[in-house]
Amino acid sequence: MSDTVLRTEGLKKYFYTDRSLFRKKDSYVPAVDDVSIEIKEGETLGLVGESGSGKTTLAKLILGLLTPTAGKFEVDGTVGAVFQDPASSLNPRTVAYRSLERPLELHGATKAEAKDIIMETCEKVNLRPELLERFPHELSGGQQQRVSIARAIMLKPKLLVLDEPTSALDVSVQAQTLNELLDLQDRFGLAYLFITHNIAVVRYMSDRIAVMYGGKIMEIGDTEEICEEYKHPYTLSLLSSVPPLHPKDRNRKKFLLTGDIPSLDSGQKGCRFASRCRFAKECCFSDMPEMRDIGIELPEIQEAADTVSVKENEVSRGSGHQAACFFAGELEF
Numbered sequence: 001m002s003d004t005v006l007r008t009e010g011l012k013k014y015f016y017t018d019r020s021l022f023r024k025k026d027s028y029v030p031a032v033d034d035v036s037i038e039i040k041e042g043e044t045l046g047l048v049g050e051s052g053s054g055k056t057t058l059a060k061l062i063l064g065l066l067t068p069t070a071g072k073f074e075v076d077g078t079v080g081a082v083f084q085d086p087a088s089s090l091n092p093r094t095v096a097y098r099s100l101e102r103p104l105e106l107h108g109a110t111k112a113e114a115k116d117i118i119m120e121t122c123e124k125v126n127l128r129p130e131l132l133e134r135f136p137h138e139l140s141g142g143q144q145q146r147v148s149i150a151r152a153i154m155l156k157p158k159l160l161v162l163d164e165p166t167s168a169l170d171v172s173v174q175a176q177t178l179n180e181l182l183d184l185q186d187r188f189g190l191a192y193l194f195i196t197h198n199i200a201v202v203r204y205m206s207d208r209i210a211v212m213y214g215g216k217i218m219e220i221g222d223t224e225e226i227c228e229e230y231k232h233p234y235t236l237s238l239l240s241s242v243p244p245l246h247p248k249d250r251n252r253k254k255f256l257l258t259g260d261i262p263s264l265d266s267g268q269k270g271c272r273f274a275s276r277c278r279f280a281k282e283c284c285f286s287d288m289p290e291m292r293d294i295g296i297e298l299p300e301i302q303e304a305a306d307t308v309s310v311k312e313n314e315v316s317r318g319s320g321h322q323a324a325c326f327f328a329g330e331l332e333f
């Protein structure tokens with residue numbers, strides 16, 4: 001895998017919903033449908049999308065908590081996990097220390113060895129060791145989440161999956177926790193799959209962003225490309241839902257979504273976003289758009305490089321920006 005810590009290829013998870021006599025036997029929810037992503041050492045891939053778009057299911061597949069319906073994935077070593085609700089991931093009946101000690105014991109550490117690792121880890125995540133003598137309900141949300149983060153990094157993973165890690169925290173603690181995660185990454189070279197429904201948060205945290213809807217990745221690329229040069233109508237709608245970060249974004253047209261995310265079903269044809277897309281045309285309801293490269297084609301970059309200054313790495317790798325929309329690049333936003 002060289003410097004790649006995660007690679008998924010055509011990963012699918014279908015939840016079979018109704019096998020009753022009178023319904024179609026193969027009725028299912030395509031929660032994750034043909035997802036191929038890669039994360040490099042030390043980088044953050046942000047995964048953003050509304051509730052119900054399949055983010056947690058993808059996270060659980062990668063963590064081995066669910067069996068894929070199809071496709072495959074490869075991870076380099078162990079993967080740590082931090083979930084939205086820290087209280088539910090800590091044992092309410094034991095003090096926090098025990099929640100850290102237990103997984104180490106399962107990996108064969110003695111009590112003394114476990115203690116050393118726990119103390120060292122507490123220091124990394126700015127957790128005062130005396131807090132570990134408390135039960136989860138005696139800790140604040142932020143402190144609970146720090147215990148979860150400590151537990152996730154104790155076994156020295158190269159990749160952390162963070163599923164809405166700050167969504168359940170008070171607003172005042174959210175920013176602090178995000179900054180601590182960035183600091184942790186800086187110091188220890190961790191790679192993150194950072195999951196959130198909030199595009200402003202994902203922009204702050206990520207090197208690259210994958211936008212997910214209806215079990216599929218709709219657009220993927222470098223953070224700046226996705227936030228400034230977005231080509232998918234769904235990305236535009238996510239950006240429209242938050243106040244513009246830069247003054248120049250104030251001119252961006254708004255494309256707010258109405259209604260809930262429609263329920264996914266096995267019978268739906270065409271683009272998953274079609275029922276809510278302002279730009280949908282007939283073909284969008286019958287055919288599924290494939291992911292395709294956006295922006296400058298490689299030969300064009302090469303040509304441009306000969307005449308004007310184009311960064312060398314751009315020539316060699318292309319932009320990596322892809323979108324799954326028939327009209328990506330042609331739409332007037």
Ligand SMILES: Nc1ncnc2c1ncn2[C@@H]1O[C@H](COP(=O)(O)OP(=O)(O)O)[C@@H](O)[C@H]1O
Pocket residue numbers: 015029031049050051052053054055056057058264
């Ligand atoms: N265990 C399950 N059984 C049936 N459907 C599920 C199950 N888990 C999730 N789903 C469905 O899969 C879709 C994606 O859910 P989820 O991965 O939780 O999305 P997100 O994390 O983006 O909110 C939703 O339609 C959800 O209802």
Ligand code: SF4
Pocket residue numbers: 232233234271272273274275277278279280281284289324325326327328
């Ligand atoms: S393929 Fe059609 S429905 Fe889907 S995002 Fe593009 S324009 Fe909208």
Ligand SMILES: [Mg+2]
Pocket residue numbers: 055056057
């Ligand atoms: Mg979720």
